[in-house]
Amino acid sequence: DSGVTQTPKHLITATGQRVTLRCSPRSGDLSVYWYQQSLDQGLQFLIQYYNGEERAKGNILERFSAQQFPDLHSELNLSSLELGDSALYFCASSPRPGSTDTQYFGPGTRLTVL
Amino acid sequence: GQNIDQPTEMTATEGAIVQINCTYQTSGFNGLFWYQQHAGEAPTFLSYNVLDGLEEKGRFSSFLSRSKGYSYLLLKELQMKDSASYLCAVKVTNAGKSTFGDGTTLTVKP
Numbered sequence: 001d002s003g004v005t006q007t008p009k010h011l012i013t014a015t016g017q018r019v020t021l022r023c024s025p026r027s028g029d030l031s032v033y034w035y036q037q038s039l040d041q042g043l044q045f046l047i048q049y050y051n052g053e054e055r056a057k058g059n060i061l062e063r064f065s066a067q068q069f070p071d072l073h074s075e076l077n078l079s080s081l082e083l084g085d086s087a088l089y090f091c092a093s094s095p096r097p098g099s100t101d102t103q104y105f106g107p108g109t110r111l112t113v114l
Numbered sequence: 115g116q117n118i119d120q121p122t123e124m125t126a127t128e129g130a131i132v133q134i135n136c137t138y139q140t141s142g143f144n145g146l147f148w149y150q151q152h153a154g155e156a157p158t159f160l161s162y163n164v165l166d167g168l169e170e171k172g173r174f175s176s177f178l179s180r181s182k183g184y185s186y187l188l189l190k191e192l193q194m195k196d197s198a199s200y201l202c203a204v205k206v207t208n209a210g211k212s213t214f215g216d217g218t219t220l221t222v223k224p
Contacts, residue, residue, distance in 0.1 A: 002156065035214075042216035043157070043201065056211035090156060102147070103212070105156035 003027065004093050004106035012112045018079040021109045025072055025093030031055070032074040033094075033103060034066055038087040049074055081113045116140045118215035120202050125221045126192055134187045134218045136202030144205040147212065148176050148187045151199045160187070160200075189220075197222045 003026035013019055025032050034046040045058035049068035060066075063081075068074040078085060088110050092103035117139045126132040138146070145164040149157035163169055163178035163185060175188040189196055199217040206213050 002158070033212075043203075043214040045211060045213065048211060056207060058211065088154075102159050102162060104159070107156050 002104040002106065004091060004104050006089075006091050006106035006109050008109060009107065010110050010112075012114065013081060014114055015081055015083060017081050017113075018077065019081065019111065021076040021078070021089055021091075021111075023074045023076070023091030023093075023106055025074070025091075026104055029093035029095050029104070030072065031094045032068055032072070033092040034060075034074070034076050035090040035092065036087045037090060037108075038084075043090070046076070078111070083113050086111055086113045116204070116206060116213040118202055118204060118213060120200075120215040120218045122216070123219045123221070125223060126189075128192055128194060128222055128224050130192050131188065131190050132192060132220065134189070134200050134202075134220065136185045136187070136215060138183050138185070138202070138204050138215075140204045140206050140213060142206040143180065144207065146176075146178055146185050147201075147203040147205065148174075148185075149201040149203065149214075151201055151217065153199070157201055192222050194222050194224070196220065 005024045007022045031050045033048045036044045046060040048056040052068050063079050066076045088108045090108045092105045094103045119137045148160040151157040161176035168177045173190045178185045199219050201217045202215040203212045
């Protein structure tokens, strides 16, 4: 158990819908990362937040958005869902940017778009 | 752009030694990670290298050559539970952004 929690574990929805994935980082960690892992692709970095501020952006679609709240939990919002958005979405946390930045991953949310 | 290459699949025998290679060409380098990921589960941290050389941690060792853009993960005394995907990741910015390779699926056979 990494100490990072994600909800829900599974989510099944239809094309065109909007969903929200939630992540709580390890106690004391200030940085949160979001990744997408499809069957035919490796881990794709989406976005990073540090202490409430966006820190780095990867290949995140405009239909996707995220935020980190004052209590440091984070939410990833996916809208106008398409079949290709079906994937495992991982959240990871680390203490702070810089240093070794070992990232601790949550168990993931499996999103299925029908 | 970022490019990280690893072999797609490897097979080894229980009790043996296996080396998984990773080569990278990235816009920045602030360290290299190895993660283990069992199917359907979250990646778990194995090692971190930022300086050239070998880091040993139990049955697992990781090597880095920054001048060659090359790393390897060495697994000794293989066990069946080591069957998993091994991900090489480069921290490309000091802020923590990392780029992951597609992973190497290791199958350990009796």
